Amino acid sequence: MRPPTFQDIVAAREFIAPYLPKTPLVRIARISEELGCDYYAKLENLQPTGAFKVRGGVNLVGSYRTARGSDISTTRVSRWDNHATRVNDQTTLITASTGNHGQSIAFAGRLFGARVIIYAPVENVNESKMQAMRDLGAEVRLHGCDFDEARLECERVARAESFRYVHSANEPGLIAGVGTVGLEIFEDLPDVDVIITPAGGGSCASGNCIVANQLNKRVRVIAVQSEAAPAMWHSWRNRSLDPYPTMKTEHEGLATRVPFELTNKILWELLDDFVLVSDEKINEAIRFLARDAKQVAEGAGAASLAAAIKLRDRGWGSSPTVREGLRGKKVVGILTGGNIPLARLAKLMSG
Numbered sequence: 313m314r315p316p317t318f319q320d321i322v323a324a325r326e327f328i329a330p331y332l333p334k335t336p337l338v339r340i341a342r343i344s345e346e347l348g349c350d351y352y353a354k355l356e357n358l359q360p361t362g363a364f365k366v367r368g369g370v371n372l373v374g375s376y377r378t379a380r381g382s383d384i385s386t387t388r389v390s391r392w393d394n395h396a397t398r399v400n401d402q403t404t405l406i407t408a409s410t411g412n413h414g415q416s417i418a419f420a421g422r423l424f425g426a427r428v429i430i431y432a433p434v435e436n437v438n439e440s441k442m443q444a445m446r447d448l449g450a451e452v453r454l455h456g457c458d459f460d461e462a463r464l465e466c467e468r469v470a471r472a473e474s475f476r477y478v479h480s481a482n483e484p485g486l487i488a489g490v491g492t493v494g495l496e497i498f499e500d501l502p503d504v505d506v507i508i509t510p511a512g513g514g515s516c517a518s519g520n521c522i523v524a525n526q527l528n529k530r531v532r533v534i535a536v537q538s539e540a541a542p543a544m545w546h547s548w549r550n551r552s553l554d555p556y557p558t559m560k561t562e563h564e565g566l567a568t569r570v571p572f573e574l575t576n577k578i579l580w581e582l583l584d585d586f587v588l589v590s591d592e593k594i595n596e597a598i599r600f601l602a603r604d605a606k607q608v609a610e611g612a613g614a615a616s617l618a619a620a621i622k623l624r625d626r627g628w629g630s631s632p633t634v635r636e637g638l639r640g641k642k643v644v645g646i647l648t649g650g651n652i653p654l655a656r657l658a659k660l661m662s663g
Contacts, residue, residue, distance in 0.1 A: 339351070517583065518575040
């Protein structure tokens with residue numbers, strides 16, 4: 313399976329444009345002052361599902377759709393897909409998710425007329441995300457203690473029933489779809505210096521790396537993960553796909569134990585730096601975004617700001633041109649999602 317190209321991302325933007333809005337890129341004055349840089353938030357929490365992943369779902373599912381209610385076929389089989397599956401009223405898509413990826417496939421399944429089954433773990437689930445997937449028409453099945461146990465059962469069922477399995481990261485169509493975030497960033501802020509993106513499965517980070525590498529190689533793309541779930545960080549640092557033995561983060565959008573091949577190989581080649589932050593610092597970033605930007609962010613969505621705060625003074629990498637940190641730079645933090653349980657948000661804001 314080869315990664316998507318920049319041209320695939322450009323094509324994805326054209327394809328998803330009728331279905332999804334361009335999201336705002338907003339400079340946050342108070343946070344900029346605190347960090348000593350121009351800090352912009354890319355507001356993917358304003359997507360119809362409340363998260364960036366819907367871009368990938370619409371691109372992947374819609375790329376194989378057969379128009380409903382029309383005698384004109386609009387199927388487009390992408391050259392980078394290994395399955396060449398045409399989605400229609402009889403197609404069953406099956407995937408594993410802790411929430412936002414599942415919502416993206418459920419949204420696209422409803423949009424293009426496909427049955428969707430989603431496996432999620434029994435423990436540490438965001439119940440509001442589970443209900444949102446059901447409200448979009450998906451069948452939600454709970455299995456296992458974490459995402460990876462749910463994923464393995466999902467893969468077993470997909471093989472047994474011959475369903476179209478949609479991996480949460482090893483899908484070029486998903487990466488191309490979410491890579492459109494990067495196209496919008498460069499369109500609105502051509503002189504961006506740094507893009508910071510959360511990394512759970514790595515689709516957002518890898519998609520933005522592809523875009524930055526094409527449009528301006530001097531732009532630094534930095535990924536961030538919770539130190540309580542550092543599987544991808546270890547993969548990037550060691551150039552290994554070995555699972556990490558523990559995963560304890562409370563932020564389900566970052567909760568993976570197993571690094572994925574396609575996204576990680578892109579990051580090994582193109583990512584400039586990878587930062588770990590604590591769950592506590594992510595919670596602080598959620599509060600900062602609510603207070604200073606008037607934006608609701610879930611943990612994964614706030615992780616980019618947590619990384620920016622960590623990078624404020626220390627810099628990154630070994631090149632003299634990037635050791636000075638973020639001060640004086642134009643920095644974009646991708647606020648990837650806002651689907652935080654209201655009770656958790658209320659507790660954080662009252663603490």
